[in-house]
Amino acid sequence: MTGWTGPGSDGTTVGCLAMFPGQGSQRPGMARHLLDTxxxxRDLFARADEILDLPLSRICASGTAAELARTEITQPAVAATSLVVWELLHDAGYHPAAAAGHSLxxxxxxxAAGVLSLESALQLVQLRxxxxxxxxxxxxxxxxxxxxLTADQVQAACSAAEGxxxxxxxxxxxxxxxVISGHAHAVEVAGRSALEAGADKVVPLDVGAPFHCSLMSAVEEEFTEALAAHPFADPVLPVISSVTGxxxxxxxxxxELLRRQLTSPVHWVEVLRTAARHPVGAYTEIGPGRVLSGLARRTLGEARTxxxxxxxxxxxxxxxxxxETWQEPVAS
Structure with a gap:
């Protein structure tokens, strides 16, 4: 499959990885410029409003930070905003070599890969x-x-909170x-242990729930039933799983991977390394924020984002x- 390409530093062409952000990338007014321009x-957000029976257009254009912080609002808001940006770029000729998404x-x-319909994705995200x-x-x-700290050092800090x-x-x-997740007190203790081990800092995340840990197993059965009710097609664009990398x-x-995703860690480092081992040399963040662009540069060094x-x-x-022009991606 031919993907959208641009020039590499040696004059060769490289494919792009489309990266879709997760929860934490939201901000008030994140889709105002999309809806205004x-x-x-506006058509896609109107469809999302109808599918979800939720005023997502208003929330993504003018909702407050407190409103967007509610997990049941955050997730469809970020997903819909990302999908709008994807549709705009894809219609203009953006055809990446592969896609990946961080958690949500x-x-x-x-x-984007043709596996899920817009309706199924938004309904599943809302339930999630x-x-x-x-x-x-x-x-x-x-x-x-x-x-x-390295991942092994963080794992050791988690072990220090055992019991x-x-x-x-x-x-x-x-x-x-x-990132660590779990019971609040255990996370606090593990964070202190990480600082004692030499961590630069430990930053509490305002995400609304202990994601990607076994505490989420309490809702796994209900979500599995919902996944079974939606059709899943084979991908027409390569997709790298954040569960397996x-x-x-x-x-x-x-x-099956979306089911496992509830309780499994996000292996974003492996996602990026898998992309880098294949003909991918440019990384485009599709949606709100610039978190994934920074992660790509810190993981891959000279990644063009x-x-x-x-x-x-x-x-x-x-x-x-x-x-139909191309400007070399630059770190920004």
Whole structure:
């Protein structure tokens, strides 16, 4: 499959990895410029409003930070915003070599790959957010990012909290950024142990629930039933799973991986390394924020990245595609 390409530093062409962000990338007004500028964005958000029976257009354009912080709102809001950006770029000629999504971002990545319909993805994401919110209300959970230690050192810090509650590695974000998740007290103790081991800092995350740990097993059965009710097609665009860090081979495998994703850590470092081992040399973040662009640069060193989370960056890339020109991606 031929992907959208640009020049490498040696004059060769390289394919692009489309990266879809997860929860934590949201911000008030994150889709206002999309709704103000692009008729197709208004059409897609109108469909999302109808599918979800939720005023997502208003929330993504003018909702408050508190409103967006609710997990059952955050997840469809980020997914819909990412899908709008994807539709705009794809219609303009953006055809990546592969796609990947960070946790929640795997749902729009699967839409881009033809595995899930827009309707199925949004409905599943909405339910996912509700179920995760339910866990958050019933369990005093927390998440924290540990900066400056290797994943093995973070795992050792988690072990130091054994017997005080559950705490597990939730995200392998870059070689020196690992997220932990679990019972609030155990996460706090593991964080202190990480600082004693030399961590640069431990940052509590305001994400609303202890994602990607075994505490989420409480809602796994209900979500598995929902996954079974939706059709999954085989991917027409290669997709790298954030659960395994390897390519997804079929629609049925994608369904099973979304089930496992609830309680499994995000292997984003492996996602990026898998992409780098194949003909991918440019990385485009599709949706709000610039988190994934930074992770790509810190993991791969000289990775050439583009983000699309604000009007200036999106307009620049959209214009290049529309005019069939290419400007070398730069770190920004």
């Amino acid at each position: 692009y008729p197709s964005a 971002g795997e749902y729009p990545a699967l839409v 957010g509700r179920l995760m919110g339910k866990v958050a209300r019933e369990v005093p959970g927390a998440m924290a990012a540990v900066l400056g 005080l509650g559950l705490v597990q590695v939730a995200n392998y974000n870059d070689p020196l950024q690992t 390897t390519y997804i081979g079929s629609g049925e495998e994608a369904r 583009r983000s699309t989370g604000d009007p200036r960056r999106l307009t620049a890339l959209y214009g290049e595609l529309a005019s």
